[in-house]
Amino acid sequence: MKEDFLHYVWKYQKIDTLHLATVTGETVLVIHPGQHNYNSGPDFFNAQVKIDGQLWAGNVEIHLKSSDWYAHGHEADPAYDNTILHVVWEHDTEVYSKNQKPIDTLELKDVVDNSALKKYRYLFSAQQRWINCERQYSSVDPFVLQNWLERLYLERLQQKSEVILKLLEQNNNHWEAVLFQMLAKNFGLKVNGESFFSIASSVPFSIVQKCRYILEDLEALLYGQAGLLPEPTTDAYVANLQQKYTYLAHKFKLDNSTVIAPKFFRLRPPNFPTIRLSQLAMLYHGNTHLFSAIIEAGTKETFYGILRCKASSYWDTHYNFGVEGSKRAKKLTNNFMDLLLINTILPIKFCYAQGMGKDISETLLQLTASVQKEENTIVKRFNKLKPMANNAMDSQALLQLKKYYCDQNKCLDCAVGNSILKN
Structure with a gap:
């Protein structure tokens, strides 16, 4: 299990949203998961969450374990003062803010969508593959893939x-x-x-x-x-x-x-x-x-x-x-x-x-x-999985995809990986 999967689960709400509760038993209703932050600071900004009927607006921090809050030094960092919810895979300790106020914690391991979890584990299960989604790549909607290639270029x-x-x-x-x-x-x-x-x-x-x-x-x-x-x-x-x-x-x-x-x-x-x-x-x-x-x-x-x-x-x-x-x-x-x-x-x-x-x-x-595609090993292997590279824009995008997404296992930041997990 990786933290980026929990980011994906929270961002797209791949959880049992009707039966959410904090570790202390208070009901949780997610109005808006917030804006994903890829830089330093809390993982999601400007989230809106109702906890036991009370609407809160602020930031959401995500960890594999509750104790990571202290391992990362968040208790002393003012950037995390406005954290309204701590979302974790496993709750192993109580968490407090800088002023010793308890922070509500939502544990995910029993509420994550089983289908999403199964697809995630399958996607990352065979590191010997050329790319993680090798077996599913050909099934991705060509429209989704073409739009993603333009963004990658x-x-x-x-x-x-x-x-x-x-x-x-x-x-x-x-x-x-x-x-x-x-x-x-x-x-x-x-x-x-x-x-x-x-x-x-x-x-x-x-x-x-x-x-x-x-x-x-x-x-x-x-x-x-x-x-x-x-x-x-x-x-x-x-x-x-x-x-x-x-x-x-x-x-x-x-x-x-x-x-x-x-x-x-x-x-x-x-x-x-x-x-x-x-x-x-x-x-x-x-x-x-x-x-x-x-x-x-x-x-x-x-x-x-x-x-x-x-x-x-x-x-x-x-x-x-x-x-x-x-x-x-x-x-x-x-x-x-x-x-x-x-x-x-x-x-x-x-x-x-x-x-x-x-x-x-x-x-x-x-x-x-309008420029002819490049002929190299990476482009040829992608085309063998699904013939999509027809010009230089496509071939350049595929080089970007392989180096900065596939090789770094950043499937959850990739439109192809997201499409596979969603469908």
């Missing part, structure tokens, strides 16, 4: 906004600088994300702005900070980049001691850091006002037009410095641009709109629904 955007706001503070509210750092991280994908972020963070964005007008200057800046320029070399392109980086490092007093070295190991050649850094340089070389363009754009096709670029011409015949191969332009694919949209651009748009006092939730839901 917006929750995910909100979490990403917190990261963006911290970066914004570190960059003195410079949105362009934050966009550059986040784009760099996502150009590095999972393997080199932190490395590329460290590269972008090692250079003041004002220097990037000065170098963006000459492509090889910007490439030299990124490759040099990444420590990728080989020495010595007979390759004219590499020698030119080395010369440019030496000049830039001296002029701007550059330091790359904090940069995490990029990796090549187990990467497909199109994802080599040499290719991705050139593509990032080309994106900024070709877009003078990238942040403004992104904020104004409203369709997937418009974003594709902004993001579409390729590595510089040297990389048409190379994947690494000095190693020539067959000719092939190294363009950003639609799938890669979708990842940039999902992980960088849409969170930036959401956060920026919030800062401007605008709600663009519906616009972003529609926009994300």
Whole structure:
């Protein structure tokens, strides 16, 4: 038995409401269970309860045992002075407020709805399952699930906004600088994300702005900070980049001691850091006002037009410095641009709109629904249980569901878990 189940039972009144009484025999009639409090303080605010015919308005605190009141130090905490009812699974001691006034206690173990208790125990009975509701997930109403996925996606955007706001503070509210750092991280994908972020963070964005007008200057800046320029070399392109980086490092007093070295190991050649850094340089070389363009754009096709670029011409015949191969332009694919949209651009748009006092939730839901879903193990397993993920909004929501609800056994905070328990 967990306390969050008792919160669920009280919130949705999954109890024998016609035969409630305190441990001292006074009748209890719940007019309103109160507002669930997820922060510190009493578990439910502004409840209304009639005890022995007398209407009380105040807070309700919930514990597994009455003695938890003292174990948690509530008797000395003024936040609990207005507690009108102590709801427990098992009553094992009398409870008093700070002024030694007895607090009415309602014991639940004999009045909880048996069906709800049975479903709860079944839901949490097999920890070996991939998710607790694995056997019941397919029976959940698609309407309930779709609404929950939309809420989860917006929750995910909100979490990403917190990261963006911290970066914004570190960059003195410079949105362009934050966009550059986040784009760099996502150009590095999972393997080199932190490395590329460290590269972008090692250079003041004002220097990037000065170098963006000459492509090889910007490439030299990124490759040099990444420590990728080989020495010595007979390759004219590499020698030119080395010369440019030496000049830039001296002029701007550059330091790359904090940069995490990029990796090549187990990467497909199109994802080599040499290719991705050139593509990032080309994106900024070709877009003078990238942040403004992104904020104004409203369709997937418009974003594709902004993001579409390729590595510089040297990389048409190379994947690494000095190693020539067959000719092939190294363009950003639609799938890669979708990842940039999902992980960088849409969170930036959401956060920026919030800062401007605008709600663009519906616009972003529609926009994300036009983007292809991600293909990963989690999305595939959810789709195997119930085919619901059709686009990027769904796949992002399912990632949020798995990490922050399923993996943490927060079924009682989840619409899927609630639906299973209610039905």
